[in-house]
Amino acid sequence: MLAYFLLLVPLPPLGGFLLLALDPYRLERRAVMAVALAAGIAPLVLFLPVALGYFAGSIGDTIAPAFTLNFGQFEVALAMQLDALSAIAALTVTVVASCVMIYAADYMASARVADLRRFFALMNLFLAGMLSVVMAADSIVFFLGWELMGLCSFFLISYNMNSPRAFAAGRKAFVMTRIADAALLAGLLLLFLEATSVRIADLIPAGLAAPEQRAVVIAVLLLVGALGKSAQLPFQTWLPTAMAGPTPVSALLHSATMVAAGAILLIRFAPLIEAHPGVAAATAIAGVATAVFGALCAVAQTDIKRLLAYSSISQIGFMLLAVGMGAPGVAMAHFVVHALFKSLLFMSAGVLSHASGGTTEIRRLRGSAYAAPISFATYVVGAAALAGFPILSAGWWSKEAVLGAAVMAGPFGQFLWLVALGSAALTGVYAYRPVWSALRSPVEPLPAIKENWLAVGPLIFLATASVLGSFLVGPIVRTMGGTVPHAGLGVEVMGALAAIAGLIGSVVVSFSPVWSARIKRARRLRAGMQMDAIYYAFLVRPYRRVVHKLSGRNARKDTSHEAETDRTDGGMGDPVGTATVNLGLWLARVVTAPFVPDRFDLVTMRSTREVRRAGVWARRLQTGRLRTYVMAIAFGLGVLVILGWGMTWG
Amino acid sequence: MGLSLQILLPFFGGLAVLFAPRFGRDMERWGTVAVMALTLVVLLYSVVNGDSGRWLAFTRIDWAPSFGIQVLLAMDGLSAAMLAISAGLGIVCVFVSWHVTHRSAMYHAVICWTIATANGVFLSFDLLVFAFFWELMIVPAFLLIGLWGHGQRESAAMKFLVFNAVAGLGLLAAVFWMGATAPEITFDAFVLAESDYATWVQVLLLLGFALAFMVKLPVPPFHAWLPDAHTQAPTAGSILLAGLLLKTGAYGLFRFPPLLFPDGLMALAPYGMALGAFGVLYGAILACGQFDAKRLIAYTSISHMSIVLMGVCGGVHFALAGAGVEMVAHAFSSSALFLLIGALQQRTGTRDLRDLGGLQKTAPAFATSFAVFFAAALAMPGTANFLGEALVITGMFQVNWAFAAIALLSLIVSVLYATRLIGAIVFGKPKAATATFEDLKPHELWPIIALGAGTLFFGLFPQTLVGWLRPAVDAALLPLGVGAP
Amino acid sequence: MTPLNILLVLSAGLFFAGLFGVAARRTILMQLISLEIMLSGPALGFVAVGAYHGSVEGTGMFLMVLGLAAAEVALGLAIYLHMRRATGGDSDLAHRLRG
Structure with missing residues (x-):
């Protein structure tokens, strides 16, 4: 019975999507908001009792089958499941999604009704996809939700239809995640062939x-899939540019849920990663490298959304590190905590930027602390969680767990621990920068903005959760079947010191003119070490050149209007196709060329000429004169006589 | 009886439609719809009352016994699906061509005849009759492109004619040889399937057949006729071309090589898969560079049908099932895309991507429909297109990982051309041509809804389609892959 | 040379003389006169052979030839008069049947 209830959970957002996208009832603004919020919050309402029951132990692991296909010995059984991972993740997702939806109801209030419908339809579809991913019991539902998220991400990033930049950002995100999705699909299909079943419970042993x-x-294929979706190195370039989308999109997709889906993937398939030390090490290295890279780039950012984007990359690196170190439960805990504070950070940053007149530049956020005090306060809490403020913030507890897991994993792990520690320090440096900026007095005083309860309510809730979440870290790890790593007091003190060092560092960086100038000059770092440009030069431009070469230089000419000249030579591109056509034309020419001057016809025509000449000559007999005819008769008579005389001889 | 009706109804219906205008305005349109609906009803009846076992329905009528020619019609799940698609697309074509007034009766008659000849191809198992319908199929399509097309229609129609007619020669030669050299002259495919040709003979015959099918599919390097034919054809012509005629090539490859030349197919399968792999990439890359919307979709058709080629040559269960599903899925999605582009061209007068844009604002229903089929073109999970491609990729993993990798590449490149298309049409600010754009009218919207529903239904509930195609797939299996079920 | 031979030679000579005259003369009237001479040749021949054989058919043929000649002259002169109007007496000018 409960099983079928599970299947219901992703249905409200799906229904909301259909209702808003197809719009059969021509809904007005209020109705649109109502439908969107109802569809977005319903999963939480539906799932909360289930999750609580699960955590209380009264509900055990359950699988809810959808339907089954048979391909000979291969069985495709689609289902959703309730286990530790899905319960925790789904609860987190529904909570954060509900907060973001409520916030978005206020943030997007000024959009046109049509655009509003489009926005909320896509957000709801995305939510349905994410829930499919976390609750999937088989790889098909998993991949379905995974790709659906990618599609919604594309449409949501390019939500602003008038901006070519947004479209390009959405497209880049889509292409890069699709590359990773192809790798993931390959991995899942290979597992399917090994296991003859799609159930994840069968795939892992197989x-x-x-x-x-x-x-x-x-x-490795699964790892690549995770790297791409989570914007880890080397796929990280799509996330900063994806900030071209509206703030709620960044808060939901690109901080808390979709980008963390890669981590969810790795946590789900953790046994496969851990079975091969090489792959696990690669995971950990990728995670740590991204953590450091993201933190460094975040330090150099001048735009708060990009800063938070790099921060997301960095934090997910921590999650990957935990998985690589054999502690998926710890990664899960960090996922939950990160979802809470990162969405909080994005949303409060949105309010702060709104208070500063719509700019997202950190420098220009001055004075917003006083214009929007509640949002600022929640931002501070979120920043503290991000930076891992010792003991008081959930971020510290989860990060400590990750660092502890690394330390306890042997000498290699300890090396990674050191690097991760540095990244944690850097996290503090960049996390507080907007705080100090917002606290400074502005050039002109900013008017205080009305902090709508719709916007601020979720913020306060998430801020509280970011603090109280400290108590959740342990239970989460234990529910996931792991143990909270206690690496000794020394390690924990080092962690705390790193956080405090980060705090001090941020003060230095924000207020010291030397360091501020250094950051301003760090253009390369700000542009993410220009990996974007490298990809463009080595991948995009050669590809475009190939495309242009094959499509023909004259493909740029107007081919859809009627002025086109249909040549079969180059210019219309398509070398293979035109080669065939030209081959055919050449063959036709060569085969018919010997026959072109029609020799039979020539013979016939020439013979007619001879005949004509003979005729002309014969006409000379026809003089029309009597005398000629008389002579002819006489001549003939003479011939006859001689003939007769000759015959008498015989 | 029901099977021959599938051919005779559209044919005589087409004749009747020629005289329909006398009975009233638009009667030729409604007449065509009626004919197609009737064909569909007869098909449903045949399917529902079909036998279990290999063939749903089987008809044999002797025609010229001394030459071994008979009208041998057989239908199983695959052909039934194709027949349903042909009748359905016929109805869609009528609604799409509501604005055609120039010689409208002949136009609708030609549509009926295209469907009649295609149905003949889907049903015949006497090789001579099959070849007859194969060649005959070219004629109505040629008329459709050449008489009612756009600017360069005559040359496009000629190109279509020459390519397909020349390719059909291979088929004819093989068919005649087989029929004449059989111990007792016959063209019955099932009887000929028993004959034991040497492998090299099978290879040669297969090449003859395959040439005709590959030109129709179309697979590079034989594809050059398709972009021109699509760009110059009227909307209904493009829909029938993409949704129906291309599938006849795929159908032929699916049916006859495994039946008649299994050893030859085994020998040539790797080359077939390689050619398909090349076609997948080539079509996709070229699609990325086009500025003409219809041409772009034409190249994507080439890419998708190359996947079908890969699937058919793959020989394992997954690959074949994927090929069959892709045939159905592509019929739906490409017809819908051509419908939308056709509506676009009719309203704005242009297909050039540089002149279009901003339709999200001016025509939201159009934009939403476009988004759905954008997802289908990308092979988004949930659409039947993804199902087909995923099954083919699975099959390729069983045969050769290199081909699987290339098929996976198609997933990536498809994003590039799909975003190019949707970015130029739906996104951006409205341009001069698209500033006043009348949104989709009901008679255009209903086909879109039907096609979209079909795509999503088969994508989300694949067991119907896969089970339906199972007998056809089983008959076409080859012992190629490892771990084939 | 018997007398018959001489007469036959003479009649042949008359015939050919007349033939020569028709062929050689351009004037239509002279052609008609030559035609008469041509007629007289075989006429003489008939008479000679009739006398030689002692039968009267020869003389009868001669009379027929005479009558024929008379009729032909009558018609011929009538035609000559018409032709003279068209061609002025030159037979070479009557060449409408020229090929």
């Missing part, structure tokens, strides 16, 4: 039992 080489390939 992946473990597969021959060594194949298993490593599968694990």
Whole structure:
């Protein structure tokens, strides 16, 4: 019975999407908001009792089958499941999504009704997709939700239809995540072929039992899929530009849920990663490298949304580090905490920027602390959580767990721990920068803005959760079946010191003119080490050149209007196709060329000429004169006589 | 009886439609709809009352026994699906061509005849009759493009004619040879399937058949006729071309090589898959560079049908099932895209991507429909297109990982061309041509809804389609892959 | 040379003389006169052969030829008069049947 209830959870957002996208009833603004919020919050309402029951232990692991297909010995059984991961993740997702939806109801209030409908339809579809991903019991539902999120991300990033920049950002995100999705699909299909089933519970043992080489390939493919979706190195360039989308999009998709889906993937398939030390090490290294890279780039940012984007990249790196170190439960805890404070940060940053007149530049946020005090306060709490303010913030607890897991994993882990510690310090440096900026007095005093309860309510809730979440970290790890790593007091003190160092560093960076100038000059770092440009030069431009070469230089000419000249040579591009056509034309020419001057016809025509000449000559007999005819008769008579005389001889 | 009606109804219906205008305005349109609906009803009846076992329905009528020619019609799940699509697309074509007034009766008659000849291809198992319908199929399509098309229609129609007629020669030669050299002259495909040709003979015959099918599919390097034919054809012509005629090539590849030349197919399968892999990438890359919307979709058709080629040559269950599903899915999605672009061209007068834009604002229903089929073109999970591609990729993993990798690449490149298309049409500010754009009218919207519903239904509930295609797939299996079920 | 031979030679000579005259003379009237001479040749021949054989058919043929000649002259002169109007007496000018 409960099983079927699980299947219901993603349905309200799906229904909301259909209602808003197809719009059969021509809904007005208020109705649109109502439908959107109802569809967005319903999953939380539906799932909360289930989750609480699960945590209380009264509901056990359940699988809710959808339907089953048969392909001979291969069975495709679609289902959703309730287990530790899905319960925790789904609860987090529904909570954060509800907060963001409520916030968005205020933030997007000034949009046109048509655009509002489009926005909320896509947000709801995205929510349905994310819930499919976290609650999937089989790889098909998982991948369905995964790709659906990618599609919604594309449409949501390019939500502002008038901005080519937004469209380009959405497109870049879509392409890069699609590359990762292709790798993920390959991994899932290979697992399916090994396991003859799509249930994740069957895939994991099959992946473990597969021959060594194949298993490593599968694990690597899954890792690549996670890296792409979570914007880790080397796929990280799409996330900063994805900030072109509206703030609620950044808050939901690109901080809390979609980008963390890669981590969810790795947590779900953790046994496969851990089975191969090489792959696990690669995961950890990728995570740590991204953590450092993201933190460094975040320090150099001047735009608060980009700063938060790099911060997301960095924090997810921590999650990957935990998985690589064999502690998926810890990664899960960090996922939950990160979802809470990151969405909080984005949303309060949105209010602060709104208070500063719509700019997202950190420098120009001056004075917004006084114009929007509640939002500022929640921002401070979120920043503290991000930076891992010791003991008081949930961020510290989860980050400590990650660092502890790294330390306890042997010498290699300890090396990574050091690097991660540096990244944690840097996190503090950049996290507080907007705080100090907002506290400074503005050039002109900013008018205080009305902090709508719709906007601020979720903020306060999330801020509280970011603090109280400290108590959740342990239970989460334990529910996931892991143990909270206690690496000793020394390590924890180092962690606290790193956080405090970060705080001090941020003060230095924000107020010291030397450092401020250094940051301003760090253009390369700000542009993410220009990896974007590298990708463009080595991947995008050559591809475009190939496309142009094959499509023909004259493909740029107007081909849809009637002025086109249909040439079969180059210019219309398509070398393979025109080669065939030209080959055919050449063959036709060569085969018919010997026959072109029609020799039979020539013979016929020439013979007619001879005949004509003979005729002309014969006409000379026809003089029309009597005398000629008389002579002719006489001549003939003479011939006859001689003939007769000759015959008498015989 | 029901099977021959599938061919005779549209044919005589077409003749009747020629005289329909006497009975009233628009009667030729409603007449065509009636004919197609009737065909569909007869099909449903045949399917519902069909036998279980290999063939749903089977008809044999002797025609010229001394030459071994008979009218041998057989239908299973695959052909039934194709027949349903042909009748359905016929109805869609009528609604799409509401604005055509120039020689409208002949136009609708030609549509009926296209469907009649295509149905003949889908049903015939006497090789001579099959080849007859194969060649005959070219004629109504040629008329459709050449008489009612756009600017360069005559040359496009000629190109279509020459390519397909020349390719049909291979088919004819193989068919005649097989029929004449059989111990007792016959063109019955099932009887000929029993004959034991040497492998090299099978390869040659297969090449003859395959040439005709590959030009129709179309697979590079034989594809050059398709972009021109699509750009110059009227909307209904493009829909029938993409939704129906291309599928006849796929259908032929699906049916006859495994039946008649299994050893030859085994020998040539790797080359077929390689050609398909090349076609997938080539079509996709070229699609990224087009400025003409219809041409872009034409190249994507080439890419998708190359996936079908890969699937058919794959020989394993997944690959074949994927090929069959992709045939159905592509019929839906490409017809819908051509419908939308056709509506676009009719309203704005242009297909050039540089002149279009901003339709989200001026025509939201159009934009939403476009988004749905944008997702289908991308092979988004949930659409039947993804199902087909995923199944083919799974099959490729069983045969050769390199081909699987290339098929996966198509997933990535499809994003590039799909975003190019939707970005130029739906996104951005409205331009001069699209500032006043009448949104989709009901008679255009209903086909879109039907096609979209079909795509999503088969994508989300694939067991119907896959089960339906199962007998056809089983008959076409080859022992190629590892771990084939 | 018997007398018959001489007469036959003479009649042949008359015939050919007349033939020569028709062929050689341009004037239509002279052609008609030559035609008469041509007629007289075989006429003489008939008479000679009739006398030689002692039968009267020869003389009868001669009379027929005479009558024929008379009729032909009558018609011929009538035609000559018409032709003279068209061609002025020159037979070479009557060449409408020229090929």
